[in-house]
Amino acid sequence: MKQAEAGTLAAREQADTDIARADQERDEALAKVTALESELAVLREVVTERDRLLDEVRGLRAEALPLREQVARLTATGEHLAAQLQDTKAELKETREDGRALQAELLALARHRREGEEMKVEIQARVKA
DSSP states (O other), X not given: OHHHHXXXXXXXXXXXXXXXXXXXXXXXXXXXXXXXXXXXXXXXXXXXXXXXXXXXXXXXXXXXXXXXXXXXXXXXXXXHHHHHHHHHHHHHHHHHHHHHHHHHHHHHHHHHHHHHHHHHHHHHHHHHO
């Protein structure tokens, strides 16, 4: 009987050891599950933030297209206006040169007229004398 009790006691101790080991494994598994659930929650937040940022990027791209088109139009307009400005400057320079030439011609005509009038007076004076 003592052997049976010793066997039973040994079996009970083995069972207690097995239960303690199973409890420890269960606790470790639960801790791992908790850690994985926490990591999963973080990953879900990351996915949510990524989706929000993707939506924002899509919105910004949609806004950027008309702005790019506007930049292209304004660039073309600026280039056209710059060319017009150069043409206008060239015309202004030519007009100023023409104005100076006309002033010189007018001055020459005025001098010639004055000389003509002086000559006329001189001739009239000779005729009277």
